[in-house]
Amino acid sequence: MADFVYKQIELTGTSKTSVEDAVQSAIAKASKTVHHIQWFQVMEIRGSVEANKVGYWQVILKVGFKLED
Amino acid sequence: MADFVYKQIELTGTSKTSVEDAVQSAIAKASKTVHHIQWFQVMEIRGSVEANKVGYWQVILKVGFKLED
Amino acid sequence: MADFVYKQIELTGTSKTSVEDAVQSAIAKASKTVHHIQWFQVMEIRGSVEANKVGYWQVILKVGFKLED
Amino acid sequence: MADFVYKQIELTGTSKTSVEDAVQSAIAKASKTVHHIQWFQVMEIRGSVEANKVGYWQVILKVGFKLED
Amino acid sequence: MADFVYKQIELTGTSKTSVEDAVQSAIAKASKTVHHIQWFQVMEIRGSVEANKVGYWQVILKVGFKLED
Amino acid sequence: MADFVYKQIELTGTSKTSVEDAVQSAIAKASKTVHHIQWFQVMEIRGSVEANKVGYWQVILKVGFKLED
Amino acid sequence: MADFVYKQIELTGTSKTSVEDAVQSAIAKASKTVHHIQWFQVMEIRGSVEANKVGYWQVILKVGFKLED
Amino acid sequence: MADFVYKQIELTGTSKTSVEDAVQSAIAKASKTVHHIQWFQVMEIRGSVEANKVGYWQVILKVGFKLED
Amino acid sequence: MADFVYKQIELTGTSKTSVEDAVQSAIAKASKTVHHIQWFQVMEIRGSVEANKVGYWQVILKVGFKLED
Amino acid sequence: MADFVYKQIELTGTSKTSVEDAVQSAIAKASKTVHHIQWFQVMEIRGSVEANKVGYWQVILKVGFKLED
């Protein structure tokens, strides 16, 4: 019986409001094609600036999920 | 007269709501056994995913405090 | 016709409320002397602790802007 | 005639016995959907602890393979 | 209306002539299966040596593209 | 009801035989004073050399455990 | 007599043709306002992609120059 | 017979005079509660500035010691 | 009332005698054009060698100061 | 009387069986030309894949030895 294997993919979630919302956005999007997402890891937080304010929060994250048998 | 010496310990705070809340949670917990916490430094932001949403924000941080004489 | 050149400067924004607010604070301040800020990148998140709570969120970030001709 | 292009994907192999076995496990799993795996690179070694012993070795690795024409 | 989400994949482009050519090679290859590639980031530059000259430039890069709705 | 908080401590396990054994050794030792160890992360693998062979494997690892209420 | 002090600033040079040209572009631009540039250090190589080709090479570099007395 | 296990703790030593003195200060302080300190590793050198001079050298270091049986 | 914002600049201080002196040299120089320097962080220690001895200690540091209103 | 000086060289040991064996292989080879090897440090673990199994474990390590007078 084989042990579990997981795959991690790297995404950039964006949001006009917060770091947390950008992460949620990426996970929601990924879950449309990938099942069983179990964890994420933020790799970098950056963003665009428009009119001297943050335009979009851009959060680069890894998302991990179990590979199905 | 000796100069000050500080100690840093590493914690993981968790929260269902935000990065900030996870940090506050860790500091609150640590302050029950450690006095004089003066600063923190976020080392990593990660989390669990449940039903395609963030379950828990897990923030790994260092907390620094002055060693008493 | 020359290609664009950008400059990045490093700032620390502070806020009593959130990581996002500290970033906004730094961008607002920088925009008083620098024009055309286009992006930012968070380098580090740290802060002070007062009375067992976060006193100030201190977010070290790079801010990038186009150098004018 | 174009030069070769490779793709790297990131996996987490797990094993109850050893680091080596966790790597083998991830490669075996990946080879079911990806052909021509040529190399791997260990990114991180971690694991779970159960009853004061290592429960699972979790090895995060990148696996590289040639993209077919 | 959801914010944009991007995915980054990691490739190794190769070329007998230059770093730039290896990057172009990887982007050209990736664009056959992935649409809307918007940016890349070089992660590492290495290569093979044959007869005391560079045989192949091997450039490891990340390629970012918008996930379609 | 507060969220969980974890603490990580850094150890160096040693073994004459293997990386795995050095990790097990550190966890076994730590479990004598710390309860509820849940995970570990290998930070560095090094060792001593004696008579042209590995004398001791020295594995630096972080061990994480839940802080009790 | 004081020892020399240097300042480093961070720029992003861009070019449609090559990494080298992007670096030259940044140095040329910086030299309009800063004198005595003596060295540079490439921090990151990235770029935009347009129509499945590199649009702009974006090279982030530090430029060092002696502070005048 | 079990192999040795070491623990590393992270401290910040401070000194008005030198990096070396800040390290000595941290080791002296730590040795009041921890026995058998065997090595240290400097992680970061920073400091405060007062009246355009270094106020305090702040040296972040790890200190390693053998865990007693 | 806005929160404080700080700026960090990167310098290289040099000295024929010591790391500490090179840092002092850079801070002294910077303080001629920048007010309110509050902290520094050593990024790298390197130097030139002349006649098999250290010629100049070159210490790359960041210097942080509060931006005035 | 001069203090000791050590030199570190970087090797890649290979093995068909394990990480440990690859390290031993590199140390054994190095000891044929270098005396007094005292320690090693693993820098990276990678390997080749053949027929969906690890072909060779390739362990990049630094080996340290005392320079003789």
Added chain:
Amino acid sequence: MADFVYKQIELTGTSKTSVEDAVQSAIAKASKTVHHIQWFQVMEIRGSVEANKVGYWQVILKVGFKLED
């Protein structure tokens, strides 16, 4: 029959024209004393500036070769 062992040495190649040329220069030089160079890895790209142009490209690279029996 022993497995292969490789050695990596670190060089800085220089060139007035390009990154690629600086790498070739270093490999050519190294091959006069070292046989069987098989690969290289670029560690850093920097250079000197003369009269507001790149004077020399300085590419720090590791060069790997098989140790002969």
Added chain:
Amino acid sequence: MADFVYKQIELTGTSKTSVEDAVQSAIAKASKTVHHIQWFQVMEIRGSVEANKVGYWQVILKVGFKLED
């Protein structure tokens, strides 16, 4: 006419008194077998502890020198 090529070797200098002295010690030793040392770069500062004081400062550094024709 070929461009210059440099080689970097990694050493650990030791001293009972200071970081600077440990660096000088390593350079002095290396200069007995290597000519034309031009620069050094400190990679890590660590040391042994004896009787609750620093026993030896151990400074890991790279030393660069021009390869002769």
